[in-house]
Amino acid sequence: MKLDVKKTFLLGLGFFAVSLVWPLYNVYVPIFLRDFLDSQFQINAIMTLDNLLAVSLIPFIASLSDRTNTRFGRRMPFLMIGIPISAIAFVFLPNYTSFLTFMIIITVLNFSMAIFRAPTVALMPDITPAPLRSKANGIINFMGGLASVFVLIGGSFLYKANKNYPFVFTALMMFFALGMLLKYIKEPNIGEKAAEERIGIIKSVKEIIHDHDKSTLFILFAIFFWFFGYQGIEATFSNYCVQLLGLEVSDASLILGFFALSFLAFAIPAGFIGTKIGKRKAILIGLIGDATIFILLSFIGTVIPFNQLLMMFLMAVGGFFWALININSYPMIVERTSEEKIGTFTGLYYFSSSLAAIFGPLFLGAFVDLIGFSISFWFTSLAYLIAFVFIKNTKILQTS
Secondary structure, three states, rough: OOOHHHHHHHHHHHHHHHHHHHHHHHHHHHHOOOOOOOOOOHHHHHHHHHHHHHHHHHHHHHHHOOOOOOOOOOOOHHHHHHHHHHHHHHHHHHHHOHHHHHHHHHHHHHHHHHHHHHHHHHHHHHHHHHHHHHHHHHHHHHHHHHHHHHHHHHHHHHHHHHOHHHHHHHHHHHHHHHHHHHOOOOOOOHHHHHHOOOOOHHHHHHHHHHHHOOOHHHHHHHHHHHHHHHHHHHHHHHHHHHHOOOOHHHHHHHHHHHHHHHHHHHHHHHHHHHHHHEEEHHHHHHHHHHHHHHHHHHOOOOEEEHHHHHHHHHHHHHHHHHHHHHHHHHHHHHHHOHHHHHHHHHHHHOOOOHHHOOEEEEEEHHHEEEEEHHHHHHHHHHHHHHHHHHHHHOOOOOOO
16 A cells, blocks of 8 residues: 555645644734733733634534535535635734734634634545555645745744735735645545444544543543643743743744744654554654753753754754654544544544643743743643653554
């Protein structure tokens, strides 16, 4: 059995479109919000808006895409609606005139992103056999990492030239990605029998909870905790750099770009590593590695003098460990279900990560207001160690 690499790279353009938006959003929106708010808790609360919509919409949309049947396929109609609206809203993002207009723009953006996120991800297991999904997920996340590098490192220079340039560039690339997907990706015909066998998301959740083997439930808990830590620090990082370290926001984008660059470099190898040593073991290594890296990052600018090169180096190492976690987690979930419920389990994956992305920034924002920015990386490390405990208690599948 051999992976269709060309087709998988083209499929990765969907995730490329998703990944263009969030890195810029998470770096610049907290800075824009500083024009109106002083509290990091309040800023992080607004940063959870996308995840509030994700928790309420994505599992429903993912399950709905399982039941959709059009001449464009199951998943593609959601991309055709969500991507253009998201791209247009993104162009308007830095051009707010008041707090009200800013909130309207980010609400439209987040709603339209929620429409196509899960159907985009569900395309991969739709057209990829189960044994090849870690490799395929590595390629797809490579495309996501490529998008992050473009907008974080390239965007930091574009932003210095004109604050609109990174957002216009991103919108154009999103339209390009959609055009390529429509031209080259044809969804498989799942047939009427599969449509009849699909099970709703509520029933699937009940089955997971009542299953004697709690491994799937533990994986969802682990996903919650590592995203709880990751999303907390991501929503806080730009203000961490500006407020604690005294850097420019473009410098924060550049430093975070090294995390994305490393993730890009190791996304495909991480899939092969997960296939070779098992997804579970790869994730465990990644969790311990990143927990250690985040503790070391917490010393820079607090215990030891700030050194940007050292911070970039540690971010790069952290990106490698994050690749081991991220690349192998989604295939680990979908391999525990049937083909008919892939969309539903994709929704559950996003439910866990999106719920974490609500509470992570809120909790960390509250701690920052009470203790200070120095708590940030310790918070993330603890969350990763809790996730390690949950993954450690899952049972190993033959293909994991």
